[in-house]
Amino acid sequence: MTTGVRRRMGVEERRQQLIGVALELFSRRSPDEVSIDEIASAAGISRPLVYHYFPGKLSLYEAALKRASEDLAARFVEPPEGPLAGRLLRVMARFFDFVDEHGPGFAALMRGGPAVGSSATNALVDSVRQAAYDQILAHLKVTEPPARLELAVRSWISLAESTALIWLDGRRIPRTELEAQLVHDLAALIAVSAAYDDEMGALLRRILKDEPADGPFADLVGRLITLAS
Amino acid sequence: MTTGVRRRMGVEERRQQLIGVALELFSRRSPDEVSIDEIASAAGISRPLVYHYFPGKLSLYEAALKRASEDLAARFVEPPEGPLAGRLLRVMARFFDFVDEHGPGFAALMRGGPAVGSSATNALVDSVRQAAYDQILAHLKVTEPPARLELAVRSWISLAESTALIWLDGRRIPRTELEAQLVHDLAALIAVSAAYDDEMGALLRRILKDEPADGPFADLVGRLITLAS
Numbered sequence: 001m002t003t004g005v006r007r008r009m010g011v012e013e014r015r016q017q018l019i020g021v022a023l024e025l026f027s028r029r030s031p032d033e034v035s036i037d038e039i040a041s042a043a044g045i046s047r048p049l050v051y052h053y054f055p056g057k058l059s060l061y062e063a064a065l066k067r068a069s070e071d072l073a074a075r076f077v078e079p080p081e082g083p084l085a086g087r088l089l090r091v092m093a094r095f096f097d098f099v100d101e102h103g104p105g106f107a108a109l110m111r112g113g114p115a116v117g118s119s120a121t122n123a124l125v126d127s128v129r130q131a132a133y134d135q136i137l138a139h140l141k142v143t144e145p146p147a148r149l150e151l152a153v154r155s156w157i158s159l160a161e162s163t164a165l166i167w168l169d170g171r172r173i174p175r176t177e178l179e180a181q182l183v184h185d186l187a188a189l190i191a192v193s194a195a196y197d198d199e200m201g202a203l204l205r206r207i208l209k210d211e212p213a214d215g216p217f218a219d220l221v222g223r224l225i226t227l228a229s
Numbered sequence: 230m231t232t233g234v235r236r237r238m239g240v241e242e243r244r245q246q247l248i249g250v251a252l253e254l255f256s257r258r259s260p261d262e263v264s265i266d267e268i269a270s271a272a273g274i275s276r277p278l279v280y281h282y283f284p285g286k287l288s289l290y291e292a293a294l295k296r297a298s299e300d301l302a303a304r305f306v307e308p309p310e311g312p313l314a315g316r317l318l319r320v321m322a323r324f325f326d327f328v329d330e331h332g333p334g335f336a337a338l339m340r341g342g343p344a345v346g347s348s349a350t351n352a353l354v355d356s357v358r359q360a361a362y363d364q365i366l367a368h369l370k371v372t373e374p375p376a377r378l379e380l381a382v383r384s385w386i387s388l389a390e391s392t393a394l395i396w397l398d399g400r401r402i403p404r405t406e407l408e409a410q411l412v413h414d415l416a417a418l419i420a421v422s423a424a425y426d427d428e429m430g431a432l433l434r435r436i437l438k439d440e441p442a443d444g445p446f447a448d449l450v451g452r453l454i455t456l457a458s
Contacts, residue, residue, distance in 0.1 A: 111351065112341045112351050122340065122341050147399075147401040147402050148402060150395070151392065151395050151396075151402060151407075155388050155391045155392050155395060156388075158387050158390070158391035159384050159385075159387060159388045159391075159418075161387070162386075162387035162388075163380065163384050166379070166380050166383055166384060167380075170376075172376040173376050177425070178380075180425075181422065181425070184421045185417075185418060185421055188414075188417040188418065189414060189417065191417070191453060191456065192410060192413045192414055192417050192449065193410065194456060195413070195449055195452035195453055195456060196409075196410070196452070201456055204456065205456075220421065220424055221457060223424035223425070224420060224424055225457075227420065227423060227430055227433065227434075228450060
């Protein structure tokens with residue numbers, strides 16, 4: 001019985017090791033370019049043994065993506081304390097850390113393609129988007145979002161994804177600038193909606209009310225007023 | 230020789246007819262759910278004859294997507310006359326026309342999936358994004374975009390895509406409101422970047438200089454000032 005338990009533990013440990021090795025390789029190069037032979041070699045085991053744990057490259061890719069998805073979703077979690085812009089800025093820094101660590105794999109995943117377009121991978125990507133959405137609503141203290149807020153937040157999430165993808169392509173703009181810009185972008189998208197909708201206007205006023213006079217939102221408004229004059 | 234020419238014309242006409250029938254079906258339902266049998270039936274020909282013109286569903290899907298891509302890219306073309314916001318608003322109306330006409334197919338394509346994630350379909354989607362990008366730069370009269378402008382425009386294009394996808398999912402916000410909002414969003418994203426970058430600031434001033442005092446951009450600025458006070 002003891003041996004049985006040890007053997008089952010060993011299987012799970014080996015699976016976890018393979019997932020870690022695969023995630024490392026899938027992060028550094030496009031998943032299309034990573035072979036099972038390479039994963040086996042990096043893990044120090046034989047190719048048939050890899051197939052013993054995972055039926056094929058796609059299942060190993062999906063397991064690696066699942067781990068990466070959970071890792072990213074965990075980085076979205078931020079204590080609901082202090083000014084909102086500051087919280088969001090810290091989350092953006094962790095998001096760019098993740099993008100930096102998994103660059104080529106992130107780009108290949110988000111741009112789609114033969115190895116990454118399965119319904120399982122799409123579901124994982126959607127689960128991360130949903131985690132981001134849920135976190136933002138929680139920080140905004142909104143439980144039943146009006147359609148215009150849902151649109152602003154969800155479309156901003158895709159804006160954040162594309163901003164990260166464009167950053168990866170040459171890194172021509174410092175990432176700290178983009179982290180701050182994305183925080184401002186969310187405020188700007190909500191403001192544009194608020195300019196034409198009273199419910200969104202009330203929401204925006206409530207958000208800004210608690211922001212410090214020397215915080216990122218006040219700084220943006222000040223600069224925009226200077227720019228407009 | 231005359232017969233030969235007629236026969237080649239016939240083949241091309243039949244291909245074009247099949248593409249039209251397939252595009253109609255792929256637009257109304259997720260491409261995964263459309264069968265070759267159904268396409269054959271809608272075209273009034275046999276299933277083997279469909280395969281005579283297209284080796285499989287994917288090649289027919291790609292041909293239909295190519296036609297739709299060219300159609301959409303053509304809708305981006307707008308004469309470089311009159312205020313910029315008005316031009317962009319007209320393009321947005323045609324974009325939403327397209328999304329409306331091809332709803333389920335557009336959603337399936339943009340959300341990815343087994344039938345739609347080939348490298349050929351990704352290349353077609355990218356070509357439409359590039360066409361949109363080129364048109365916007367031409368209207369802004371910019372030939373060598375700074376990195377921050379490229380980021381603002383390209384990330385706005387993904388914002389427009391996700392806004393259209395969210396609209397399709399329940400149509401809870403009137404599309405005319407979203408068409409205007411997207412025009413404002415582009416200005417807002419450029420303004421956020423301009424608040425922290427002199428080159429973008431100069432660009433924004435040049436854009437706004439030619440906009441009418443009663444146009445969409447002036448209206449937004451006026452409303453935002455009211456909201457901020």
